[in-house]
Amino acid sequence: MGKDLIINSFKQITGFTDIELETVLKYFETKKIKKKSVLLHAGKVANEVYFIINGCIRLFCVKDGEELSTYFFTEKMFAGAYDSFISRKPSRHSIETLEDCQVLVLTYQALEELYAIFPKMNEFVRKSIEERFVILHDLFTSYILNGPEERYLNLQKERPDLLNRIPQHQIASFLGITPVSLSRIRNRLVKKP
Amino acid sequence: MGKDLIINSFKQITGFTDIELETVLKYFETKKIKKKSVLLHAGKVANEVYFIINGCIRLFCVKDGEELSTYFFTEKMFAGAYDSFISRKPSRHSIETLEDCQVLVLTYQALEELYAIFPKMNEFVRKSIEERFVILHDLFTSYILNGPEERYLNLQKERPDLLNRIPQHQIASFLGITPVSLSRIRNRLVKKP
DNA sequence: TCAATTTCTTAACTTTTGTTATCGTTTTTT
DNA sequence: AAAAAACGATAACAAAAGTTAAGAAATTGA
Numbered sequence: 300m301g302k303d304l305i306i307n308s309f310k311q312i313t314g315f316t317d318i319e320l321e322t323v324l325k326y327f328e329t330k331k332i333k334k335k336s337v338l339l340h341a342g343k344v345a346n347e348v349y350f351i352i353n354g355c356i357r358l359f360c361v362k363d364g365e366e367l368s369t370y371f372f373t374e375k376m377f378a379g380a381y382d383s384f385i386s387r388k389p390s391r392h393s394i395e396t397l398e399d400c401q402v403l404v405l406t407y408q409a410l411e412e413l414y415a416i417f418p419k420m421n422e423f424v425r426k427s428i429e430e431r432f433v434i435l436h437d438l439f440t441s442y443i444l445n446g447p448e449e450r451y452l453n454l455q456k457e458r459p460d461l462l463n464r465i466p467q468h469q470i471a472s473f474l475g476i477t478p479v480s481l482s483r484i485r486n487r488l489v490k491k492p
Numbered sequence: 493m494g495k496d497l498i499i500n501s502f503k504q505i506t507g508f509t510d511i512e513l514e515t516v517l518k519y520f521e522t523k524k525i526k527k528k529s530v531l532l533h534a535g536k537v538a539n540e541v542y543f544i545i546n547g548c549i550r551l552f553c554v555k556d557g558e559e560l561s562t563y564f565f566t567e568k569m570f571a572g573a574y575d576s577f578i579s580r581k582p583s584r585h586s587i588e589t590l591e592d593c594q595v596l597v598l599t600y601q602a603l604e605e606l607y608a609i610f611p612k613m614n615e616f617v618r619k620s621i622e623e624r625f626v627i628l629h630d631l632f633t634s635y636i637l638n639g640p641e642e643r644y645l646n647l648q649k650e651r652p653d654l655l656n657r658i659p660q661h662q663i664a665s666f667l668g669i670t671p672v673s674l675s676r677i678r679n680r681l682v683k684k685p
Numbered sequence: 686t687c688a689a690t691t692t693c694t695t696a697a698c699t700t701t702t703g704t705t706a707t708c709g710t711t712t713t714t715t
Numbered sequence: 716a717a718a719a720a721a722c723g724a725t726a727a728c729a730a731a732a733g734t735t736a737a738g739a740a741a742t743t744g745a
Contacts, residue, residue, distance in 0.1 A: 362637055369636050382626040391633070418611060425618040432625050433575040435632060440584070442635040443562050443668050444555050447732080467693065475636045480732055482694055640702085660723065673702055675724055 301329065301352035301401055304375055308350075313423040323420075326413055327403040332396050339380055339394040344387055346407045348379035354400025355464055358392045359472075367472040371397075371461055377427070378402070397465060447476045448484050494522065494545035494594055497568055501543075506616040516613075519606055520596040525589050532573055532587040537580055539600045541572035547593025548657055551585045552665075560665040564590075564654055570620065571595070590658060640669045641677050 302324060309315050315323065327350065332338070339345050341361060349356060349372075356378040358370040369392060372378035383390030384407060413420045441450055451474055455462060462470065468478035476484075495517060502508050508516065520543065525531070532538050534554060542549060542565075549571040551563040562585060565571035576583035577600060606613045634643055644667055648655060655663065664674035 360633065360637055367636055369633050382629045385622045386626055414615075418615075421614040421618050422607075422611075425614050425621065428618065428621055428625055429578045432621055432628070433579050435625070435628055436575045439628060439632045439635070440553065440562050442632070443560055443665065444553055466691085468691095472636065477733060478693075479695090479734080483732085486694080659721085661721095670703060671723075672704080672725085676702085679724080 302327075302403070304352055305350050305403055308375060309423065312426045313419060315417075315419065315423075319417065319419075323413060323417065326409040327405050330402050330404050332400045332402060334396055334399050337393060337395045339383075339390060339392070341391055341393045342389050343383075345380040345383040345390050345394075348377050348381070348384055348405050348410075349400075349402040350377050350405070351375065352401040352403065354402070355397040356400065356402075357395055357397050357465075357469065359395070359469075360392055365472075366469075368469045369473065371458075371465060371469075371473065373458075373460065373464075377431075381428075381431075442475065447474055447480065448487070450474050451481065451484055451488075495520075495596070497545055498543050498596055501568060502616065505619045506612060508610075508612065508616070512610065512612075516606060516610065519602040520598050523595050523597050525593045525595060527589055527592050530586060530588045532576075532583060532585070534584055534586045535582050536576075538573040538576040538583050538587075540597050541570050541574070541577055541603075542593075543570050543596040543598070544568065545594040545596065547595070548590040549593065549595075550588055550590050550658075550662065552588070552662075553585050558665075559662075561662045562666065564651075564658060564662075564666065566651075566653065570624075574621075574624075635668065640667055640673065641680070643667050644674065644677055644681075 305324070305327070306320055309320055309323070332354070338347070338349070338356070351372055351374050353374055356372040357368055358372070358378075358380060359366050359368045361367070378394070380390040380392045380394055382388075383392070387407075410420075410424075441453055445453065454470070454474065467481060471478045471481035474481065498517070498520070499513055502513055502516070525547070531540070531542070531549070544565055544567050546567055549565040550561055551565070551571075551573060552559050552561045554560070571587070573583040573585045573587055575581075576585070580600075603613075603617075634646055638646065647663070647667065660674060661671035664671045667674065669677075
């Protein structure tokens with residue numbers, strides 16, 4: 300069953316007992332979501348995060364009528380517009396599924412209740428977000444340090460699955476470049492080395 | 493006294509009592525650091541974070557012999573190479589003071605002890621890092637969404653102090669561009685609007 | 686299945702940014 | 716105070732990325 304995945308995640312990060320975990324899991328709701336479903340429209344406050352059992356979820360902004368992808372979530376990740384979820388302010392990002400998904404939904408209120416019942420949740424979330432922070436910081440650094448081509452190679456190395464399951468123009472915007480530019484980079488790479 | 497600053501930070505974020513805070517503060521060491529002191533060399537594991545009472549601290553990487561600034565910390569911020577501090581892996585970044593600084597040093601071990609003594613520290617750090625995460629995510633998003641000129645204007649709006657206390661070529665690398673390019677952007681901006 | 690849409694590539698051209706170098710100016714260092 | 720180093724503006728040229736457009740291939744949906 301899908302809940303195994305999240306149980307393992309919990310166990311790896313913090314010392315919840317099996318009995319505690321049983322209670323914790325009651326605060327998550329299993330949901331199946333069709334491809335191309337919008338989970339959050341920009342401008343709304345994010346009230347949910349999604350632990351992905353399978354499928355792929357995209358975070359994106361609209362700028363000058365164009366959709367720019369800012370992150371891709373896949374299996375075993377908590378997907379969501381964290382910034383809005385945390386700050387309780389309207390999100391600049393929208394969220395949509397790129398594939399049919401099976402997820403565990405955790406609402407803001409459910410999380411608050413979990414904090415109240417299990418203070419240990421603070422440790423769990425602290426460690427989870429520390430992990431995500433390190434990843435995000437790394438990603439951010441690579442936008443300062445590396446050019447588009449290097450960033451593409453990085454992505455290929457760090458998350459090769461993405462390149463096969465996500466349309467190229469969405470990858471391009473995630474890399475901060477245009478689809479045309481990404482096409483040129485790929486062209487260069489097959490020829491040169 | 494400088495410790496007022498950190499006490500207020502604590503109080504704003506979590507419900508520590510005055511007596512608890514007195515104990516907590518014993519784990520911080522006050523330090524004065526001269527301008528241009530290197531606090532961490534890339535390749536080492538970061539064992540300290542620094543709450544800045546006054547002064548300015550820079551995070552940077554060296555790439556092809558060039559120093560690229562990836563973040564600037566100022567008053568009331570916890571400065572440090574979080575990714576290394578958290579992951580306990582060698583840091584790709586170095587840290588140095590840009591000005592004479594007065595800081596409160598917290599070592600990794602001291603923090604571990606604080607977690608053990610005050611489980612509430614988990615809540616404090618969770619909320620602190622959530623805040624930093626939101627800021628970092630916003631910054632990251634602006635590298636995908638905005639061009640260099642917009643990013644410069646953003647910086648001018650969000651952290652105007654930086655433009656006056658930090659050399660322009662360091663600002664440039666933080667914006668992901670060359671000093672020459674930043675000079676052009678500034679030139680454009682004074683003429684046009 | 687077949688038409689419509691989406692996706693990717695390629696090309697020609699424009700704009701922006703990077704590179705290198707020069708030249709005052711300011712700041713450090715001795 | 717003088718010498719050295721660092722800093723920022725500018726120019727000229729090269730390289731890279733953006734823009735627009737056209738066309739082939741793949742996907743989607745009816």
